[in-house]
Amino acid sequence: MGDYRKLWESLQMDLEKHDALCAVLPELYDSVYLSQEDRADAMNYFNFVISEVHGLRIEELNNHRQKGGKVVGTFCVYVPDEILNALGVIGVGLCGGSQFWIEDGEKVLPRNLCPLIKAFVGAKISATCPYFQSCDLLVGETTCDGKKKAYEILAEYTPTYVMELPQMKREKDIKDWEEEIKRFIKEIENLTGKKLTYENLKNSIKLINRKRRALKRLYELRKNTPSPISGLDALLVSQIAFYDDIERFTENVEKLCDELEKKVSTLKPNNKKRLMVTGTPMAIPNWKLHHITENLNAQIVVEETCTGTRYFENEVSEEGETIDDLIRNIAQRYMKINCACFTPNEGRVEDIIRLAQEYKVDGVIYYNLSFCQPYSVEYKKVERALKDKNIPLLLIETDYSTEDVGQIKTRIEAFLEMI
Amino acid sequence: MKNYILFPSYNEGLKLASLLKEEGISYTIAPTPRQLSTCCGMSIIYKDEDEDRIKKIVEDNKIGVIGFYTI
Ligand code: SF4
Numbered sequence: 001m002g003d004y005r006k007l008w009e010s011l012q013m014d015l016e017k018h019d020a021l022c023a024v025l026p027e028l029y030d031s032v033y034l035s036q037e038d039r040a041d042a043m044n045y046f047n048f049v050i051s052e053v054h055g056l057r058i059e060e061l062n063n064h065r066q067k068g069g070k071v072v073g074t075f076c077v078y079v080p081d082e083i084l085n086a087l088g089v090i091g092v093g094l095c096g097g098s099q100f101w102i103e104d105g106e107k108v109l110p111r112n113l114c115p116l117i118k119a120f121v122g123a124k125i126s127a128t129c130p131y132f133q134s135c136d137l138l139v140g141e142t143t144c145d146g147k148k149k150a151y152e153i154l155a156e157y158t159p160t161y162v163m164e165l166p167q168m169k170r171e172k173d174i175k176d177w178e179e180e181i182k183r184f185i186k187e188i189e190n191l192t193g194k195k196l197t198y199e200n201l202k203n204s205i206k207l208i209n210r211k212r213r214a215l216k217r218l219y220e221l222r223k224n225t226p227s228p229i230s231g232l233d234a235l236l237v238s239q240i241a242f243y244d245d246i247e248r249f250t251e252n253v254e255k256l257c258d259e260l261e262k263k264v265s266t267l268k269p270n271n272k273k274r275l276m277v278t279g280t281p282m283a284i285p286n287w288k289l290h291h292i293t294e295n296l297n298a299q300i301v302v303e304e305t306c307t308g309t310r311y312f313e314n315e316v317s318e319e320g321e322t323i324d325d326l327i328r329n330i331a332q333r334y335m336k337i338n339c340a341c342f343t344p345n346e347g348r349v350e351d352i353i354r355l356a357q358e359y360k361v362d363g364v365i366y367y368n369l370s371f372c373q374p375y376s377v378e379y380k381k382v383e384r385a386l387k388d389k390n391i392p393l394l395l396i397e398t399d400y401s402t403e404d405v406g407q408i409k410t411r412i413e414a415f416l417e418m419i
Numbered sequence: 420m421k422n423y424i425l426f427p428s429y430n431e432g433l434k435l436a437s438l439l440k441e442e443g444i445s446y447t448i449a450p451t452p453r454q455l456s457t458c459c460g461m462s463i464i465y466k467d468e469d470e471d472r473i474k475k476i477v478e479d480n481k482i483g484v485i486g487f488y489t490i
């Protein structure tokens with residue numbers, strides 16, 4: 001319960017407003033997370049990270065910067081962590097998941113925009129997010145139009161670099177992405193005054209592959225019926241992956257998996273429906289859909305989202321004699337992420353069907369943040385494909401407010417009865 | 420009703436957490452409730468029946484705590 005006020009002050013934060021944000025977390029976390037029954041003891045580490053979300057980790061970022069290190073904020077799983085880490089940079093995912101920031105975001109953005117974008121812009125302009133305040137550079141990317149244009153606004157507040165992400169996945173596009181990663185390396189080399197080496201990059205690839213593998217192991221355990229971990233807890237682990245210390249995080253995910261592995265054999269069958277969530281990302285503290293769903297007779301066993309399988313599936317190949325080989329490996333791995341910002345995006349439909357079978361789900365919830373065009377347009381394709389396979393599907397379009405909680409609950413309840 | 424232990428810093432909290440683990444006493448790390456403090460950070464939730472044992476561990480190991488609370 002350290003006193004972090006001085007630290008926050010040094011980050012030019014709006015302390016009064018920030019205090020209002022801090023005030024909501026303990027109760028929210030208590031009612032959503034701590035009220036769950038039969039949680040793994042190893043979840044205590046993740047409870048700790050959340051409890052210290054604006055404390056310990058911010059102190060670590062601060063210490064890193066005091067020693068001359070840099071901190072870079074990102075908004076998309078396409079921005080390669082391997083490069084940042086290899087150049088001694090701490091990367092933090094900055095997507096905003098709180099309703100708290102929406103009002104400030106709407107001061108400079110249209111109201112009919114995805115809440116994720118409104119929240120991260122609101123977090124910056126209100127100076128209430130210590131992660132934003134700790135960043136030496138923000139790195140955006142040309143994915144959806146809303147984000148692309150929002151970076152122009154962020155750039156008025158803080159140094160911002162934008163990576164040009166291809167919109168298609170032809171050979172040419174993968175080459176373009178490789179070139180774009182090289183440009184990104186130059187930018188980060190300039191920021192840090194360091195030079196990327198083969199050794200550093202290779203070690204960084206190995207480290208981040210280990211992290212992905214740990215998450216994969218966690219997800220594999222969820223294939224058991226019943227899953228030894230709630231969807232809520234698994235989501236939390238995925239969300240924390242975006243900003244926690246990589247080695248400490250990986251170690252704690254492994255510990256959690258060790259415990260869950262033992263737990264599997266002691267679990268008795270329950271009649272809960274197994275569900276997949278597919279769609280748009282869920283940033284901390286967006287636990288809304290999981291919370292509603294798991295309070296009903298259901299368990300979420302897999303998320304085909306960027307705060308789920310898209311984050312850890314596929315490793316970067318560690319083979320290669322030169323630094324260019326490694327960069328190519330990175331480009332190839334990232335271009336396998338199936339995001340609706342690409343056209344066509346057949347890979348995502350295939351992923352959903354494959355995951356539905358692997359995780360033996362009874363149904364799929366298509367989670368669409370309000371006003372997210374790429375995902376809502378893609379819905380039709382997914383709907384048709386799942387219909388062909390007789391996999392039940394429910395579309396939930398929502399934002400971060402609590403107004404529609406009752407209505408969503410009723411719809412999911414009806415869905416569960418039907419499947 | 421829940422019981423909380425508050426700490427002057429997370430280092431003390433983590434020290435106690437690992438001792439409780441060694442002793443096989445179950446506990447939950449949680450964000451400090453606002454009714455108890457306006458500083459954010461970790462606290463530890465424990466069960467009534469373990470209070471005496473925990474207090475002894477805190478004393479024996481000179482763990483810095485702000486206090487034990489029930490709300
Ligand atoms: S959904 Fe697309 S744009 Fe959003 S984080 Fe994922 S890959 Fe990036």
Ligand code: SF4
Nearest residue numbers: 114116144280369372
């Ligand atoms: S959820 Fe959709 S609209 Fe929102 S940032 Fe991601 S791609 Fe863009």
